[in-house]
Amino acid sequence: MATAAAHQTTRTQAYGAQDTAVDTVAYERRFDAAVAADERIEPRDWMPDAYRATLVRQIAQHAHSEIIGMQPEANWITRAPSLRRKAILMAKVQDEAGHGLYLYSAAETLGTGRDELLDKLHSGRQKYSSIFNYPTLTWADVGAIGWLVDGAAITNQVPLCRCSYGPYARAMVRICKEESFHQRQGYELLLALSRGTPEQHAMAQDAVDRWWWPSLMMFGPPDDESAHSAQSMAWKIKRHSNDELRQRFVDICVPQAESLGLALPDPDLRWNEERGQHDFGPIDWTEFREVLKGNGPCNEQRITQRRRAHDEGAWVREAAAAYADKHTGETGATRA
Amino acid sequence: MTTTVSTTAALALGDDALVLSHRLGEWAGHAPVLEEEVALANIALDLLGQARVLLSLVGDEDELAYLREERAFRNVQLVEQPNGDFAHTILRQLYFSTYQHLLYAELAAGDGPFAPLAAKAVKEVAYHRDHAEQWTVRLGDGTDESHERAQRACEALWRFTGEMFRPVEGLDVDGAALEAAWLESVEGMLRRATLTVPEGPRSGAWRAGAGRQGLHTEPFGRMLAEMQHLHRSHPGASW
Amino acid sequence: MTNTDWPLWEVFVRSRRGLSHTHAGSLHAPDAELALRNARDLYTRRGEGVSIWVVPSSSITASSPDEKDPFFEPSADKPYRHPTFYEIPEGVKHL
Numbered sequence: 001m002a003t004a005a006a007h008q009t010t011r012t013q014a015y016g017a018q019d020t021a022v023d024t025v026a027y028e029r030r031f032d033a034a035v036a037a038d039e040r041i042e043p044r045d046w047m048p049d050a051y052r053a054t055l056v057r058q059i060a061q062h063a064h065s066e067i068i069g070m071q072p073e074a075n076w077i078t079r080a081p082s083l084r085r086k087a088i089l090m091a092k093v094q095d096e097a098g099h100g101l102y103l104y105s106a107a108e109t110l111g112t113g114r115d116e117l118l119d120k121l122h123s124g125r126q127k128y129s130s131i132f133n134y135p136t137l138t139w140a141d142v143g144a145i146g147w148l149v150d151g152a153a154i155t156n157q158v159p160l161c162r163c164s165y166g167p168y169a170r171a172m173v174r175i176c177k178e179e180s181f182h183q184r185q186g187y188e189l190l191l192a193l194s195r196g197t198p199e200q201h202a203m204a205q206d207a208v209d210r211w212w213w214p215s216l217m218m219f220g221p222p223d224d225e226s227a228h229s230a231q232s233m234a235w236k237i238k239r240h241s242n243d244e245l246r247q248r249f250v251d252i253c254v255p256q257a258e259s260l261g262l263a264l265p266d267p268d269l270r271w272n273e274e275r276g277q278h279d280f281g282p283i284d285w286t287e288f289r290e291v292l293k294g295n296g297p298c299n300e301q302r303i304t305q306r307r308r309a310h311d312e313g314a315w316v317r318e319a320a321a322a323y324a325d326k327h328t329g330e331t332g333a334t335r336a
Numbered sequence: 337m338t339t340t341v342s343t344t345a346a347l348a349l350g351d352d353a354l355v356l357s358h359r360l361g362e363w364a365g366h367a368p369v370l371e372e373e374v375a376l377a378n379i380a381l382d383l384l385g386q387a388r389v390l391l392s393l394v395g396d397e398d399e400l401a402y403l404r405e406e407r408a409f410r411n412v413q414l415v416e417q418p419n420g421d422f423a424h425t426i427l428r429q430l431y432f433s434t435y436q437h438l439l440y441a442e443l444a445a446g447d448g449p450f451a452p453l454a455a456k457a458v459k460e461v462a463y464h465r466d467h468a469e470q471w472t473v474r475l476g477d478g479t480d481e482s483h484e485r486a487q488r489a490c491e492a493l494w495r496f497t498g499e500m501f502r503p504v505e506g507l508d509v510d511g512a513a514l515e516a517a518w519l520e521s522v523e524g525m526l527r528r529a530t531l532t533v534p535e536g537p538r539s540g541a542w543r544a545g546a547g548r549q550g551l552h553t554e555p556f557g558r559m560l561a562e563m564q565h566l567h568r569s570h571p572g573a574s575w
Numbered sequence: 576m577t578n579t580d581w582p583l584w585e586v587f588v589r590s591r592r593g594l595s596h597t598h599a600g601s602l603h604a605p606d607a608e609l610a611l612r613n614a615r616d617l618y619t620r621r622g623e624g625v626s627i628w629v630v631p632s633s634s635i636t637a638s639s640p641d642e643k644d645p646f647f648e649p650s651a652d653k654p655y656r657h658p659t660f661y662e663i664p665e666g667v668k669h670l
Contacts, residue, residue, distance in 0.1 A: 070365045071365045074364035080566075081402070082398050082567070084575075086384060087388075094364075094377035098374055098617055102600060114580075189575075197570060309367065312368065315479065315482055322479045323473065323606070324605040324606035326477065371609075371613040467612065
């Protein structure tokens with residue numbers, strides 16, 4: 001990719017003949033100092049290989065989650081029960097495609113092209129958030145995704161707006177701005193159901209029952225089992241631990257659920273006066289690991305649909321590329 | 337110079353927009369490239385917005401969308417055609433958005449009851465037309481495969497294009513002039529895209545009529561079943 | 576570029592009249608015309624722009640971060656280029 005090539009060339013031009021080992025130490029010191037001073041790292045700055053790899057992995061996983069995450073909600077676009085809801089849902093799913101694009105762009109500044117990342121997604125070498133391996137069985141699931149899944153995502157993402165890597169942080173600023181409508185529409189949707197007919201209320205409760213625990217799993221394994229957490233915190237890619245964010249999310253959700261008139265499905269959930277936080281029951285990490293391994297209810301379906309869309313679109317992408325090869329330079333717009 | 341809205345006309349225009357928007361919405365998660373996910377959704381949202389305004393002129397938008405039977409829908413058959421491959425979707429867009437752009441430009445210039453809506457919609461539709469034209473030339477003049485697919489789509493949909501220019505009660509436009517302008521534009525585009533202008537008839541042989549008379553093609557019933565089932569399963573509920 | 580890997584474009588958006596174009600991000604497109612349209616759909620969905628530029632990413636020449644010091648530091652020690660460098664007696668107006 002252009003940016004990576006530029007990065008490589010500049011380094012070779014500027015320091016080609018010098019002792020690279022000595023350089024690396026100096027570069028590393030400059031990098032550490034920049035991170036420590038809360039400065040942003042930009043694409044052409046020197047960065048440790050592991051920092052680059054961690055970012056590519058994380059940004060790619062995030063981008064993949066956005067585009068796989070379109071599926072469970074798109075599942076209801078054609079059945080949305082009012083035209084207003086239909087417009088909202090289409091706009092939301094569209095935003096997710098947009099967010100995927102912002103994030104793939106951010107990953108590309110690190111020298112990995114979108115095609116390569118999509119290949120890795122399609123072949124299972126890169127992951128997306130496990131939450132999207134659960135099915136949307138009723139209309140209320142669209143609301144539960146907005147309220148709980150997007151809510152958890154926002155809790156995770158807001159700190160990323162201050163992530164040490166500039167392009168990722170900037171993408172996240174844009175995304176978080178747009179996400180706030182997603183969560184609110186979900187909440188409003190559930191509220192309408194909760195206050196609606198008994199059937200609608202039951203539909204809403206059933207959705208919350210099914211989405212609550214998987215949403216808590218979105219924050220990742222407990223801190224003492226989280227493989228990448230410590231290094232990511234040191235690099236300021238991550239700003240808070242999994243457990244901290246999970247706790248924050250639970251504390252936010254409890255009063256929101258009350259206002260909704262819906263129960264959270266956890267008998268151990270109660271206010272702990274001493275800690276000033278809510279206690280909550282144990283999470284079933286076996287389910288989490290199984291879904292992660294590919295044994296969730298929709299893993300196969302999601303990746304198959306994604307792969308099919310990509311494969312069936314190949315002739316379209318080829319056609320546009322072939323047309324561009326034939327016609328570049330013909331119009332004023334192209335020359336400018 | 338009518339000032340009252342004709343229900344027939346509002347339903348015709350509103351249903352066109354509603355149904356095409358629904359079809360485009362089916363692409364979500366299936367588009368050939370991510371950039372097109374965003375583009376197709378933009379077009380679908382514009383159309384849905386137009387449909388809501390039009391249906392609201394003559395009734396409750398949700399009652400009209402969700403509680404009418406198939407025979408009461410007045411959209412042209414072109415817009416209800418299944419998405420098919422991307423070439424079918426693009427050719428359907430080209431045929432329809434060219435018509436809609438010419439129609440709304442004329443309505444916007446007049447002082448009839450649809451002028452305010454048309455004045456806003458004509459800008460949206462100009463973009464839809466541009467999108468369809470950009471892709472028509474790329475598919476037609478891209479690879480051998482894309483050319484073949486575009487040619488097939490162009491022919492398959494051709495017989496649905498005549499219906500758009502039949503007179504609609506309460507819609508004060510010059511259908512013949514509209515049709516002449518449409519043919520000139522579409523034929524020009526197809527030629528630019530190195531495609532052959534189809535020679536077949538531009539409307540069906542069934543004398544009973546077509547979509548504007550509430551006579552639809554078979555896939556439409558299934559589309560409506562999917563669109564309406566949730567709303568109909570909860571009579572009287574609000575969402 | 577392989578057959579299906581569309582090139583990368585940088586997108587600059589003028590958010591309203593009177594302001595300059597600002598870098599908004601990047602995207603893929605097979606050619607400039609579609610790049611402009613994709614940029615419109617992706618970066619101005621919420622009315623963020625009145626004008627868009629797209630530039631092939633490969634056409635951008637950037638200063639190197641390694642040359643940051645020789646490029647930018649020499650300008651930091653010339654305070655006489657800034658109006659605040661000069662002391663003017665109180666009461667003198669329009670300066």
